[in-house]
Amino acid sequence: MPTTVGPHEFLDASSDAAAVLSAEGDVIGWTRGAEALLGRPAAAVLGRPAARLLAMRVDPARAAGVAERCRSGMGWSGLVPVRHHDGRSVVVDLRVSASFRIDGAECFLLSAREQRPQWAMGQSVLDGFLTRSPIGMAVMDLELRYVWLNDTLEQFGGVPREQRLGRRLSELLPGLQGSTIEALMRKVLATREPVTDYEYLGWSWSDPHRQRAYSTSFFPLVAPDDSVTGVCYLVSDVTERWTARQLLSMVNEAGTRVGTTLDVLRTAQELADFAVPRFADFVIVDLLEPVLSAEGHGAWLTDAGPAPARPVMRRAALRTVREGSPEAVAQVGDTVDFLPPPHGVDLLISGDAVLIPELDPEDHLWITHQPERAARIREFGLHSLISVPMRARDTTLGLTTFARSRNPASFQSDDVLLAQELVARAALCVDNARRYTREHTAAVTLQRSLLPQVLTGGTALDVASSYLPADATGGVGGDWFDVIPLSGARVGLVVGDVVGHGLAAAASMGRLRTAVQTLADMEMPPDELLAHLDDLVLRLGDEGNAAAAVAGSTDTFVGATCLYAVYDPVGRRCTMARAGHPPPVVVTPDGHAYFPEIPAGPPLGLGGMAFEATEIELAEGSLFGLYTDGLIEGTDQDVELGMARLRAALASPGTDLDTLCTAAVQQLVPVPQPDDIALLLARTQALGADQVVSWDVPVDPAAVAEVRAKAVRQVAEWGYGELAATTELIVSELVTNAIRYAEPPISLRLLRDSRLTCEVADASSTAPRLRHARSTDEGGRGLFLVAQLAHRWGARYTGAGKIIWAEQEIPGG
Known part of the structure; x- marks a missing residue:
């Protein structure tokens, strides 16, 4: 119906x-x-x-x-x-x-x-489905006692069905978070709302040492009269899914914890610290000796042919769960030869990870051959081991070994995958650190070789310097300084800063320093020297841009700053010009410190703008300091505050110059900075009246003999009688040339400091030229004779004309 x-x-x-x-x-x-x-x-x-x-x-x-x-x-x-x-x-x-x-x-x-036909299922089919389902099932009464469970759930916990029925979960398996699970069941009974996919960690009586992960769902059982009669829960083993998720999480975390610095040993230690105790109880990282060498060309290339028969490795990192690392036979820094079977070099070059689930010192010859290692394994219960070769970019770096002792679970194949992933990430970081260390060492070596090894200010200046390279993260920079002896007892002081870091900056710094020395030897005044240096920087920039375009690189030489000063101890005058560089600091003999007002000028490399020189007078005993911006910027990047700190640090009259220079740098820069730091200090001296003599020379050839005689008498009074004949010839040639070819006024000056200098000044701007006269020529040998007799000679231009000078070495000076 x-x-x-x-x-x-x-x-x-x-x-x-x-x-x-x-x-x-x-x-x-x-x-x-x-x-x-x-x-x-x-x-x-x-x-x-x-x-x-x-x-x-x-x-x-x-x-x-x-x-x-x-x-x-x-x-x-x-x-x-x-x-x-x-x-x-x-x-x-x-x-x-x-x-x-x-x-x-x-x-x-x-x-x-x-109306489609429905499938009719017999009771036997339903019973088989529930009993042999791959998902564990159970029915609990209102007091949360087992009423029914299938075979799968019985296997999960390892507790027989007869022991479960009539008892509660918390009584049978306390390690399975019984109280928490029962609380969820009570919630389901009270609210009639199901709880799905609750995950937790547990274990089985059949394998109590290895954790398992389970996913559980709960729902109420409702009778026809709408009353709740119990709760049913479903359990599935999700250990593989949970393990994969945990491995991925651990690998991701390792990416943030390992390789935080560009330091080989620090990176190796970070790997060991990360793995203990979350993965292993004992971790050692052994690296090949070339990886740790200062030269840093590193390790064996995997495809570079045969390697040494016996690898030389050094322990780079060590971490254990025990205080003092008593399990370790070798400590960090010791030479080691630890290689598990197969213990040949092939393991390092092309071998796979070694897994020894059950480590028995009596069964492995590679352990029994070293009694001390076997004794440590037995004493501290090391029972499972994984060794993973550390390789990156076809380069063999070393070996990382993980072992368990307190953790009773043996390593399994899934653990090998995690160990390989951890070591692979660490190997890349170690290789990056190795390459960076090698390049940084080369750059620092190049940089220091390009800086002056010895500084001397002659009798005009006492000098001291301090240089700190940038920290490892910033890379070497292009800061430089120099002290250049000039004619007439004068001294040139220069400090500069190339934009950028790295080998390119260091190489550019060396080129600029050489250029400054060359231009200074040409006796150029500071403003003209910076103008020529600016042209050089422009040319270097064009060359760098062209080379970068060919190589497809973006690294170019973009500019520099520089300050060049010339100090004359005779008049105690200092002439200087700067190109975008911080001004010098001057400290008077009474301790007053100030920064002279000098036109800043554009940085080198912009072109098209002029530089302006400024001249100041320095009292004898004044302190004159040149520096780079890294010294005054500090961590707060406040340049004005840094200049105030520098002024206060140098205002210490009477302090030894080397001590003052070192103390000032330590005070202003107490921690490593990302930029180079250079400080050059000079304390001025003055040539006394008894060290300088000058005469005006009439424009008359007959005056040559008189001036020559005065010069010879003065040299004899100074006690340099052996230089009298040479001085006579030099004075005669220079004064005669000035009378013949130059314009008045003409003057002769003798200076006595570390050398004896003869200077002839005139109002002409015509440059002298050294000639090699033929045998039939009656003249043209004057400057040639001067060049042969003097230690050095040259010419420099002044606002009133030029000066021809010649220096002689003082015997025993």
Whole structure:
């Protein structure tokens, strides 16, 4: 018998085929769903009796009874066979609505859906499904005691079914977070809301040393009277998923904890620190000796042919769970030869990781051959081991070994994968550190070789210097300084800073320092020297840009700053000019410190702008300091505050110059900085009146003899009688040339400091030229003789003309 339904149920026809019938049983409405169900278009059905669609004999009495029920306001439903357009019979679940009217005519709404056969499952099949399901299942009563469980759940915990039934989880498996799980069950009983996918760690009695991960879901069991009779929970073993997630998490964390610095030993120690105790109880990192060498060309290349038969390794890092690392036979820094089987060099070059799940000192010859190592293994219970070769970029670096002692679980294949990943990441960091150390050492060596090894200010200046390279993270910079002896007892002081860091900056610094020395030897005044240096920097920049374009690089030489000063001890005058560099600091003999006002000038490399020189007078005993910006910037990057600190640090009259220089740098820069730091201090001296003599020379050839005689007498008075003849010839040639070819006024000056200097000044700007006279020439040998007799000679230009000078070495000076 078809079942009847209430009027509210048959209106749910969202997925049904529908039709409207008139009181006479004719079809007056046909939906697309009906067309799809029976394959009959609306044109073939509308206006025709619905009885023609039935696949059974029409029962008029039954049809009348259904119609009467629908007219009373009720509905009807039942299974009815209907005929498809292709002739086959389709059983549909037919629903007829209560009658209603359209334009006053009585109508009925019919909806139908195909009735497909359902699978009938026997009780034996259901029991087998529940019992042998790969998911653990259990039913607990209201007191959370086991009522039923399947075979899978019994295997998970390792507790027999007979021991579980009638007892609670917390009583049987306390290690499985029993209290927490029971709290979740009580919540489900109270709220009737299921809890899904709760993960926790546990263990099994069959393998109590290895943790397992489980995912559990809970839902209430409700009786027909809507009362809660218990709770059911489902358990699945998700150890592989959990392990993969943990391994990924550990590897990601290792990426942030290992390799934080560009230091080989620090990186190796970070690997050991990270792995203990979360992964192993004892970790050692042994690196090949070349990896740790200062030269740093590193290790064996994997494809570079045969390696040494016996590798020389050194312990780079060590970490254990025990205080003092008693398990270790060798400590950090010791030479080691630890290689597990196969213990040949091939393990390091191309071998895979070595896994020894059960480490027995009595079963491994490579252990028994070293009694001390075997004794440590037995004493501290090292029972499982993994050794992973450390390789990166086809380069063999060393070996990392993990061992367990307190952790009772042996290493498994999954642990090898994690160990390999940790070592691979650390190997890249070690190789980066090795390469950086090698390049940094080369750059620092180059940089120091390009800086002056010995500084001397002659009798004009006492000098001291301090240089600190940038820290390892910043790389070497291009700071430099120099003290250049000049003619007339003068001294040139220079300090500069090349933009950028690295080998390129150090090489550019060396080129600029050489250029400054060359230009200073040409006796150029400071402003002209900077102008020529600016042209050189522009040319270097063009060359660098062209080379970078060819190589596809972005590293170019972009500029520099510089300050050049010339101190004359005769007049105690200092002439200086700067190109974008901080001004010098001057400390008077009474301790007053100040910064002279000097036009800043543009940095070198911009071109098209002039430099301006400034001259100041320095009292004897004044302190003159040149420095680079790294000294005054500090950690706060406040240049004005740094200059104030520098001024205060140098305002210490009477302090030894070397001590003052070192103390000032330590005070201003107590920690390593990312920029180079250079400080050059000079304490001024003055040439006394008894060290300088000068005469005016009339423009008369007859005056040569008189001036020559005065010079010889003065040299004799100074006690340099052995230089009298040479001085006489030099004075005679220089004064004669000035009278013949130069313009008045003409003067002669003798200076006595570390050398004896003869200077002839005139108002002409014509440069002298050394000539090699032929044997038939009557003249042209004057300057040639001067060059042969003097230690050095040259010319420099002044605002009033030029000066020709010649120096002689003082015997015993």
